Amino acid sequence: MRRTIALILALTAIFSFAGCGGGKAPDEPAPAPAETPAEAAAPADAPAIPGLTYVSAMEKRYAVQFDVYYYEGGYKYLAIGDGNDYLIVPEGKDAPQGLDSSVKVLRQPLDRIYLAATAGMSLFDAMDSLDVIALTSLNAPDWTVENAAAAMERGEILFGGKYSEPDYELLMDADVDLAIENTMILHSPKVIDMIERLGVPVFIEYSSYEPHPLGRTEWIKLFGAMIDREEQAEAVFNEKVKIMDKIESFPNTGKTVAVFLIDTSGKAQVRSSDDYISRIIEIAGGRNAFSYVTVEDSGRTNVNMTMEEFYATAVDVDYLIYNASGYSGGVDSLEKLLEKSELLADCKAVKEGNIWWIGGETYQRADKLSDLIADVHRMLTGEAGEMTFLHKYQ
């Protein structure tokens, strides 16, 4: 009887321990609990936000000027290359206590945006999201993004004044909840101060500082995160970068290309080697003829030089592309180009008929930079296909 009771007690003890202890031997390390997204290890640079649990980081392919970190509850942290950080707070929720005061809070829904960063319009358009844009800093005729111009004609998007002197009353009347500016606004600090004083957060986008041209296109994902349309943004981006799968392994043709313009004072301007147009030439399989032209700070695009210096290099370049935008616009024929400088007639590219031009519509189309890469590739290889941005001088 006693043995039976002892056996029962021993078995009971054993099973009790088993239920409590998980069945492990005391000196074995505890098995790791099943990993859940909520407990995934945060990368070293993911900010620790009090009260928020890290979930994941946005995967990027080319962009280096932003990172997006996701946290439980729909919170998103945007870390931008200039050091400014933003926390997107979902609708109906509060910003976490103890959030660093330098982090700007963007409260969703962000659907009444004043868009003064012109590069962003094509990205919002590409993900069918012009409905979140309330005002812009360009008038309808100045947009080459057709849907944006049409929306302005219909009165769905209003002109809110130039970025350097916005109409603050219209911003207030339109209940703007976010102002997206580009780095030009840094020259007008009074505007930033005034917009923020009116209770509208200012987001400065740094897509122009992306070293890879498709990094600029990838900013569509950040904008998608702002308005909870990540899936659309991802789908658009993946479609746009398909060209890279085709040409990434394409051997460089070794042919030289120069993108230039002649300004009103007769000086030549070429793209610096760090500029995204110069990178496009390299990616598409060419060599930037002015690769020796470098500048100290990123973000700079054009470099002035005398015609003499320009001619010394351009005379032997295989392909010339004239930048016919802004004050150099309207040069859509070879005659008009040669009026700017007779020296061009002696250039190899002109003699061989390899002289092209690119219009101002390119610079608003961050969504179509892959098309420009494809254009330059076709120009270099002679492949058949319709050009999107490049036009050949006849």
Place this chain on the structure above:
Amino acid sequence: MEENNRIPNSNFRRRARYEAVFIGLLLAAAVIIVLNINIGSVPIPIRDIARVLFTRRGDVSQVNIIWKIRMPRILTAALLGGALALSGFLLQTFFSNPIAGPFVLGISHGAKMVVALAMIYFLSVFGYMSSFVLVAAAFLGSMLATGFILLMSRRIPNMSTLLVAGIMVGYICNAVTDFVVTFAQDSDIVNLRGWSLGSFSGMSWENVRTAAIMTLLTAGLVFLMAKPISAYQLGENYARSMGVNIKLFRFALIMLSSVLSATVTAFAGPISFVGIAVPHLIKRFLNTSRPIVVIPACFLGGGVFCMMCDLIARTAFAPLELNISTVTSVFGAPVVIVMMLKRQKERSHG
């Protein structure tokens, strides 16, 4: 006997004229303030405006528009317009030159030079420039130019020569600015041109407070100098004989005028023609150059003129905003031309 009766009559008429001008200016100021509050890109019903003004309650966007956008702007335009007109009057008196204006001594060029340097330095090193830095840079540049002028005024007793020296200081500052801009990327100084045309956009209540302290204090000091200015108008020798310390007087006049125009430049950028045109208009209306009357009238008149021009600048082509100097030039330049023609006519008849 009749002559004695005529003198009180002329005094009475003169005083009546002064009163009429001041009442007219005050009425004009009231009307323009009301118009400025009522007119803008966003139409707001008058009863809503009144509710916001007197109770600070109402639709959030309406409260913001009236209290954070329109009111600070109106008050800044009034204060800085008055400062410019007063500065112009002082310099026209000092140089006995009808086209001497607040920026003839190179103040605006000095401000632009330092603002350009600040833009290039701060944006390339820090990637950002705050409004405080912009305001401080403009003020510093203005006072640097003033410092040069004061140094030169100790060695140059002749007023015309000093005026030329001031213009030369302006040219030097312009040359330095152009030199620096040559090496700068266009994007670094893209808004320098816009700044140099002036604007009252984006003014805050803090700007109003600072501008009010600086301009009203300085204007008060100018008013206290009405008597020595009045003596100086009759000639340096006469002023000296009346006990005016000419050296100290010159220093004070240049300094006060420069502080007034430096304050304007710091907050709103250089604004042309207000300082040249308004003193002439005021003297014509009052039919006198007596400082004790002209000083307050100039301040009031400058405020009215600037508020009117700013209303046009921000509403004529809204939401696009004209630079304030564009509008003040359109209205101010004809005044200067008419004044010059009348002066020529008087000289030829004299």
